[in-house]
Amino acid sequence: MPAASLQRVPEVDAVPHWTRVSLDDRVFAELVRLVKENCGIALSDMKRTMLETRLRRRLMVNDIADFGAYAAFLRSDRGKREEMQFFVDAVVTNQTSFFRELNHFEHLTPAELKRLAKEGNDGTLKIWSAACSSGEEAWSLAMIADEASRGGTEFPWKILATDISIRILTAARDAIYTVEDVAAVPERLRQAYLMRSRDPDDRRVKVAPELRRNVRFGQINLMDADYRPGSGMDVIFCRNVLIYFEPDVQLQVVAKLCRHLRPGGLLILGHSDTVRSKALPLRLIRGNIYERLREAPR
Incomplete structure (x- = not known):
């Protein structure tokens, strides 16, 4: 066989x-x-x-x-x-946390936020988080704005949060984080604005609806020739983004941001960011917090 x-x-x-x-x-x-x-x-x-x-x-x-x-x-x-x-x-690398670089939030006291709203165009406090990543910065701002305004009864407030990444904007809009993520949020704000599941084993928290109603998200690429976030912003946060750009691009980006910041408004950059140009209408106040001037200093 x-x-x-x-x-x-x-x-x-x-x-x-x-x-x-x-x-x-x-x-x-x-x-x-x-x-x-x-x-x-x-x-x-x-x-x-x-x-x-x-x-x-x-x-x-x-x-x-x-x-x-x-x-x-x-x-x-x-x-x-x-x-x-x-x-x-x-x-694109997305790295952020709640109340990151705390000194910037400490500068935005209730009195300061009320002043910025009062001196603005229509009495509404308008803040733009220009590279919001997964949303922690925007929600931190929303907490202090809502607390300072007593739930919007003393002055209305709105926050625009933008990023280049659609994927990360989806996560930011969902506003769901872990207990570990929100550890830096002051206790009074955690109690007021973060919701825990009734399931003790679920370690997720979600931002409260009263904040989510006043925060909108959208895509903006800081490399675009023009931005359309609206004008007359009272505060613009653009932190720890410029370090990834070459110096000439940094100046171009900041100049475009200034077009949307009203005179007297605040531009807040990250601790690693630098702005070295007399052509920009900005005055350093402290710790990379700049005031928008009516025209560039001479």
């Missing part, structure tokens, strides 16, 4: 191909250019591994063989239309 013939079983590669492809110098430089063009962010060579890791999922989702083909796709009309936002979401 003839021996049964043995068929060779093809080897199955259990490791997806996109986990093995690497990012060479030429393609890395091309992706860095795309990041700068679309986000204004200047990536150093030290970010190569980060970029490679975050974009591997986009290769998988789009069934693209390598990073070179992905860069070419981003340059195409279809890629700009369908993939560019996902690319931006993947490469």
Whole structure:
């Protein structure tokens, strides 16, 4: 009886191909250019591994063989239309926390917020969180605005929260955090504005409806030629974002922010941000808190 013939079983590669492809110098430089063009962010060579890791999922989702083909796709009309936002979401770093850089919030006392509202265009306190990330900054501002206004009875208030990332804006709008996330929120504000589940094992909290009614979210890319958040803002927060831009881009961004800040209003930058230009209509008050002047100092 003839021996049964043995068929060779093809080897199955259990490791997806996109986990093995690497990012060479030429393609890395091309992706860095795309990041700068679309986000204004200047990536150093030290970010190569980060970029490679975050974009591997986009290769998988789009069934693209390598990073070179992905860069070419981003340059195409279809890629700009369908993939560019996902690319931006993947490469932008979002890091924030409740009441981060506390001295800025301490400056915005109830008396200061009331003054800013009274001196504004229509008596409504208008605050813009210009790089809100996952929302902690905007909700921190909402808490102190609502407390200072006694629930809006002394003066109405509104907050606009924007970011370049659609993904992170969705999380910010949901306004759901963990108990650990809100540890820095003062106890009185946690009691007043954060809701716990009745399930003791559920460690999530949600921002109260009275705050959510007065905060709206939208996408703004600070690299855009013009912004449309409305004019006459009393306070603009744009913190720890400028450090990712080159100096000329930093000045362009701050100049555009100033167009939407009323004279006497406050521009609040992060502790790592610097503004060094006499051409800007700003006067330093303290700790990267600037007052908008009617015209640039001479």
